[in-house]
Amino acid sequence: MAPIELTMAQTFEVERLKRDIDAQNDPAALRALAKDLLKAWFSEKASTNQAIQEQLKA
Template sequence: MSNSIELTVGQQFEMERFNRALDATTDPDQLRSLAKQLMQAWQTQKAATKWVVEQQSGRCD
């Protein structure tokens, strides 16, 4: 198993979509909103990853 994490094609397209949205946005309120969405997604992913790791290791909190 490889130690590197590879994005799926769908994830790559989603990242490109966000990059283009950020590049096209000049309104500070829109940029703030996008940043908050990205922060929410990042923290949700971290929580999900932690949960999966705990489930695989047999820990129950």
């Protein structure tokens, strides 16, 4: 299975956000960001699994 490719706009947004993270010096802010990203990642996984299940039922 081929890896999912990001669009050019998504690639630029990722790079922008990576620079924002690199510029952050506040450990509490970085922890909060990590927790937000973890929640978003698992929400995305749940949404993907739900969509797959719905497709399999159809």
